[in-house]
Each structure stands twice: as C-alpha cells, then as structure tokens.
Amino acid sequence: MQNPHDLSTMLADLAVESLIEEVSLTPKPGLVDMIDQGSHNDLTYSLMVDSAKSLHTTFYNMAMVAYNEGPSQFLREKIGEIGREGERRMFQVTKGVNTHKGAIWSLGLLTAAAAIHKGQFDEIALCYTAGEIAQYEDRFIPHQVTNGIKAIQKYGVHGAKAEAQQAFPHIRKFSLPVFKATLNTFDENTAKLYAFLALMANLDDTCLLHRGGLEGLQYAKQFARRILNTGDFHELRRMNEQFKERNLSPGGSADLLAATIYLYKISQLTFSTEEVYVTIN
Ligand SMILES: CC(C)(COP(=O)(O)OP(=O)(O)OC[C@H]1O[C@@H](n2cnc3c(N)ncnc32)[C@H](O[C@H]2O[C@H](COP(=O)(O)OP(=O)(O)OP(=O)(O)O)[C@@H](O)[C@H]2O)[C@@H]1O)[C@@H](O)C(=O)NCCC(=O)NCCS
Numbered sequence: 001m002q003n004p005h006d007l008s009t010m011l012a013d014l015a016v017e018s019l020i021e022e023v024s025l026t027p028k029p030g031l032v033d034m035i036d037q038g039s040h041n042d043l044t045y046s047l048m049v050d051s052a053k054s055l056h057t058t059f060y061n062m063a064m065v066a067y068n069e070g071p072s073q074f075l076r077e078k079i080g081e082i083g084r085e086g087e088r089r090m091f092q093v094t095k096g097v098n099t100h101k102g103a104i105w106s107l108g109l110l111t112a113a114a115a116i117h118k119g120q121f122d123e124i125a126l127c128y129t130a131g132e133i134a135q136y137e138d139r140f141i142p143h144q145v146t147n148g149i150k151a152i153q154k155y156g157v158h159g160a161k162a163e164a165q166q167a168f169p170h171i172r173k174f175s176l177p178v179f180k181a182t183l184n185t186f187d188e189n190t191a192k193l194y195a196f197l198a199l200m201a202n203l204d205d206t207c208l209l210h211r212g213g214l215e216g217l218q219y220a221k222q223f224a225r226r227i228l229n230t231g232d233f234h235e236l237r238r239m240n241e242q243f244k245e246r247n248l249s250p251g252g253s254a255d256l257l258a259a260t261i262y263l264y265k266i267s268q269l270t271f272s273t274e275e276v277y278v279t280i281n
C-alpha cells in the first residue's frame with residue numbers, strides 16, 4: 001500500500017490539474033476560459049490558474065489528515081480548518097476575488113474521501129464517503145451571509161452544502177455518466193463540454209441565482225438543454241454573448257465539472273504493490 005505522503009501528493013496534483021482543465025475548457029458561457037473572462041470583469045485565465053495552484057497544499061493537507069480516519073466530526077472540522085486556510089491563501093492570490101471557494105469545498109471533500117478509500121477508487125463510493133463527511137456540522141464555521149445562503153433562503157433551492165451532503169447527485173446522475181458515455185465515442189474535450197452542459201441543465205446553481213434570479217437560472221438551464229439536444233456546440237459562443245449581456249455565471253457548474261474530471265482521474269489510478277501510477281488508456 002502506498003504511503004500517505006505519496007498518495008496525498010498525487011491527489012493534490014490531480015485536484016489542481018482538474019481545476020486547471022476546468023478553466024481551460026473553451027468555450028464556457030459566462031465563465032473564464034482561454035478566450036475571455038465571461039461575466040467576470042475581475043478575473044483572468046492566469047489568475048484562475050494561479051488560484052488553482054495555490055490550493056495544492058490545501059488538498060495535500062486534507063488528504064494527509066484523512067488517511068487514517070473515517071468520516072467523523074473530527075475529520076469534518078479538520079477539513080473545515082484546512083479549507084478556511086486555503087480560502088485565505090486563495091484570496092491573497094486573487095486579491096479578494098472568489099475564484100475557487102466552491103471548489104475547495106467539493107474537491108476537498110472528495111480528496112478526503114479518496115484518502116480514506118486508499119486503493120479503492122470507485123467514483124460513486126467516493127461521492128458517498130464525501131457526503132458522509134459533509135453531513136457532520138462544522139462547529140467552527142464563522143457566521144457569514146453568503147450569496148449562496150441568500151439564494152437558498154430566497155428561492156428554496158439546495159446549494160453547494162446540500163449537494164455534498166446528498167453525495168453529489170448532479171455528478172452521479174448527470175455529469176459523470178454523460179462524461180463517460182461521451183468518451184466512448186468522442187474526445188475528452190467534447191466529453192467535458194457535454195458534462196458541463198448536463199450540469200448546467202439540471203443544477204440549481206446559486207451563482208446563477210444570485211446574479212440573475214429564477215429567470216436567469218431558467219434561461220441558463222433551457223439554453224443548456226437545447227444545446228445538449230441538438231449537439232450544436234457553435235451555439236456556445238452565442239450563449240456566452242447572451243450570458244455576458246445578462247451578467248450570468250454558472251460558477252457552481254464549473255466547480256462540479258472540475259469535481260467530475262477529478263473523480264474520473266482518480267478512478268484511473270491503479271496500484272502496484274509498491275507504488276501508485278496512472279493508467280494510460
Ligand atoms: C458550504 C460552502 C460551500 C459554502 O456555501 P454557501 O452556499 O454558503 O457559500 P457561497 O459563498 O455562495 O459559495 C458556494 C459556492 O459553491 C458553488 N455552487 C453554487 N451552487 C452550487 C450547487 N448547487 N452545487 C455545488 N456548488 C455550487 C459556487 O462556486 C462558484 O461560484 C463562485 C463565485 O460565487 P460568488 O462568490 O457568489 O461570486 P460572484 O457571483 O462573482 O459574486 P459577487 O462578486 O457578485 O458578490 C466561484 O468561487 C465558484 O467556485 C458558489 O459560489 C463552504 O464553502 C463552507 O462551508 N464555507 C464556510 C467557510 C468554511 O468553513 N470553508 C471551508 C470549507 S472546507
């Protein structure tokens with residue numbers, strides 16, 4: 001069995017890679033990608049990449065602390081503490097802009113789950129273990145009225161916290177199966193685009209709600225559904241223009257796309273008796 005340091009390093013590497021692959025996927029309506037900043041005047045592609053890289057230690061520390069644990073109050077609160085330190089580092093790098101708060105939460109829980117599971121990397125099992133950890137309440141969370149909480153209270157939807165506590169239903173039911181099915185026929189880039197649209201078509205993204213209300217959320221869901229049905233990816237560019245005009249950003253779908261990519265990468269890890277290595281397909 002691999003040692004905790006090696007496994008934690010590998011998981012942190014994959015988490016950061018997944019965040020960079022998410023921001024690099026182009027075109028992504030309303031979001032930062034390699035062509036433009038979407039609806040984010042305060043963000044750039046290179047800032048998103050720097051932010052992702054700054055989180056390596058956060059994911060590493062989460063994996064290390066989870067390695068000899070199971071889901072517990074202790075683990076939930078340790079991850080919370082490490083996550084808040086990660087948020088502080090992220091805000092230093094971005095000079096106060098929220099780039100990856102939702103990602104620290106979702107990928108952080110999945111990282112801890114993967115460290116607990118060690119060699120057994122079934123994606124669905126990882127989602128359930130991450131969900132179990134998330135169900136413990138962290139008593140040390142500072143009281144904050146976030147954009148997410150405002151949207152949850154105003155519109156009666158589930159947000160990032162419930163998504164994790166329910167073991168990531170939008171990943172299990174939508175993005176992951178769509179990603180894998182598409183990979184059977186198309187390249188990885190196309191699979192990521194389909195997975196992203198599958199998330200946007202179904203997720204109650206509090207980032208969209210905060211910026212565009214129910215109308216904005218419905219608009220985004222319907223647009224995504226239409227492209228999924230027609231398969232016409234040229235429409236993504238028009239969608240980007242429309243999102244920018246309406247100041248819409250599907251930040252929650254972006255985070256869950258990164259989490260989907262991450263889960264897939266973890267599932268491709270295999271072990272020899274001595275070491276961890278990545279299977280080349
Ligand atoms: C449980 C927490 C995730 C906190 O959740 P909460 O809902 O209270 O907080 P938010 O600050 O709103 O962050 C949640 C972010 O999660 C993403 N998200 C949205 N909907 C969903 C969903 N249905 N499922 C999964 N994930 C979702 C989304 O992240 C992306 O959007 C971010 C940009 O959002 P925002 O700051 O609102 O930015 P703007 O629209 O630009 O706002 P303005 O400039 O106009 O103000 C971007 O970062 C993407 O990542 C949501 O934003 C957890 O963080 C927590 O417990 N926090 C407490 C502190 C703590 O202990 N942290 C460590 C936890 S390990």
Ligand SMILES: Nc1ncnc2[nH]cnc12
Pocket residue numbers: 022023030031032033038040043048099100249251254255
């Ligand atoms: N690509 C992206 N653009 C803007 N906000 C994001 N949050 C997470 N990924 C993002």
